[in-house]
Amino acid sequence: MTESAGTGRDAEVVSRFVESFAAQLVEAGMTRMPARVFAALLSSDAGSMTSAELGEQLRISPAAVSGAVRYLAQTHMVSREREPGSRRERYRVHGDQWYEALTNRDAVLKRWEAALREGVTSLGADTPAGRRLSETLAFFEFLEGELLAMMERWRVHREKTFGPEGPQG
Amino acid sequence: MTESAGTGRDAEVVSRFVESFAAQLVEAGMTRMPARVFAALLSSDAGSMTSAELGEQLRISPAAVSGAVRYLAQTHMVSREREPGSRRERYRVHGDQWYEALTNRDAVLKRWEAALREGVTSLGADTPAGRRLSETLAFFEFLEGELLAMMERWRVHREKTFGPEGPQG
DNA sequence: CACTTCTTTCAGAAATTTGTGAAGTTAAGG
DNA sequence: CCTTAACTTCACAAATTTCTGAAAGAAGTG
Incomplete structure (x- = not known):
């Protein structure tokens, strides 16, 4: 078991999912690094990770993280936030925000x-x-027009199923 | 005026549109040759072209046409039909068929x-x-589920607007 | 304002993708 | 069955993309 200290998560299991989901995204036309970063964020418990965490999990350079994140932020799949009192940044999948990015x-x-x-x-x-x-x-x-209406229906459907919060708001 | 013999179409105008529309498709993630071939077919009066015609308009080799068409056929954007009594093949955008390919x-x-x-x-x-x-x-x-329902609504909307045939039904 | 920590930019190496020419395959026409 | 027209496959050259290490650029901290 590859269990990273105290997280209660098997790093290898997580990694396996991240890579397999990213591979599907790549096959659908997304570029590799953004896909991997996005998949990693999506399967993090907090819904957010720092550059260093991403680099470690995916075994890529800070430069690669930077490039991937820039793309994801531009397309609104991920938002960046500053950790207060630190030059560290956190990248986050913002609950529902990214569905819109996908369809918009x-x-x-x-x-x-x-x-x-x-x-x-x-x-x-x-x-x-x-x-x-x-x-x-x-x-x-x-x-x-249809996409717009559809997203509205999803919002309703989602609240019924998952409550007004949803995982990690 | 670049008017090809007897077609009544200005080849350069057609080409300009084909290339600019193809460029948009490329930017949205489609590979170059399939995009160009598709755009050419879409803007042909007959709704179909032969390999030779495509090669001439786009200035590409038969090999490139073959590859592009294989991709388009696999994704159901285009269908191939044999000209009876000839080894020549025609590639065709099939009216409504390709909307489904796009959403499906x-x-x-x-x-x-x-x-x-x-x-x-x-x-x-x-x-x-x-x-x-x-x-x-x-x-x-x-x-x-939504996509399915949406295509049904489109079919209705389309018939109302364009009649049961549509361009090159 | 120096120091440290984190992020971004950039030039280039490495890998991948793309399109071609050439050879191979299939099928119509004599 | 031989010829020829049309399409396909394949190996390779060229172009493009991707990722990295190195260096520069911010932004907190003492």
């Missing part, structure tokens, strides 16, 4: 829509290709 | 769920981390 590909959708609108205009709205692009555009606009 | 990350979702279930068990359902994983799992299960 809003910026992406918007850019696709813009590109498609361009296409409809330049290929001609009355050509077969133009009509196809129009329909695609309509789909994305539909999607955008 | 079903296989991916299922694998994430499996990995999470593993995690809940191995970290302990009654630990803080285990509870967090449980909630994540619940979210994906919720998502799965």
Whole structure:
């Protein structure tokens, strides 16, 4: 048993899950380090870890942690907070916040829509290709609205199931 | 004006849209060649092109077309059909089929769920981390159902807006 | 304001991915 | 069955991405 001092958690079991879940994220298109860091945070009891802890668990350099965290913060999957009275930082999965990040590909959708609108205009709205692009555009606009409504339903469903707090608020 | 013989389409305008839309897809995580091939098919009047046509428009080798098409076919973004009495093949965006491909990350979702279930068990359902994983799992299960319902609503919405055929049904 | 602790940046080594040409395979047409 | 058109596979070169060590940059502390 690889049991780190006093945590009551088998480091190897944790690591096994972290790596296997990260691998799935990678396969779905996420880059490796952000995926591993995110998986580690997700399976930490506190829901947050320091740079040093991440480096140790994942066996990566501070530089790699820094890069991964920057990406995760930009995409709102993780938030950073300063430990008061210390230059140490904690990175945290913020309860529900990251579901939104996952579905809120809003910026992406918007850019696709813009590109498609361009296409409809330049290929001609009355050509077969133009009509196809129009329909695609309509789909994305539909999607955008649906995602919003869906997240609202999830919030309700979640409160019913897990209570207004949820794991680690 | 770069007008290819008799098509009535300005090749350069088409190309400009194809490349810019493909670029957006790439930025969202799709690999370059599949993105370009898909964009080209999407903006073709017929909704389908041959390998040669794709190679010419995108300036890529038959090998590259082959690889891209294999990927697109596997992910059901594009279907392949044989031109009768010829060894030439046509690749086609199949009207509505590809919306489903886009949202039906079903296989991916299922694998994430499996990995999470593993995690809940191995970290302990009654630990803080285990509870967090449980909630994540619940979210994906919720998502799965929602996507299904959403596509049904889209089908209805689409028929109302575009008629039962749609562009190149 | 020096000291220490933590984080970020950066240049480059290492690994991975991508696209090509060339050879191989399949199937239509004579 | 031989020829030829079309697609696929494969090994490799090129481009890109990823991660690291080293150095520089912040930010608390005495």
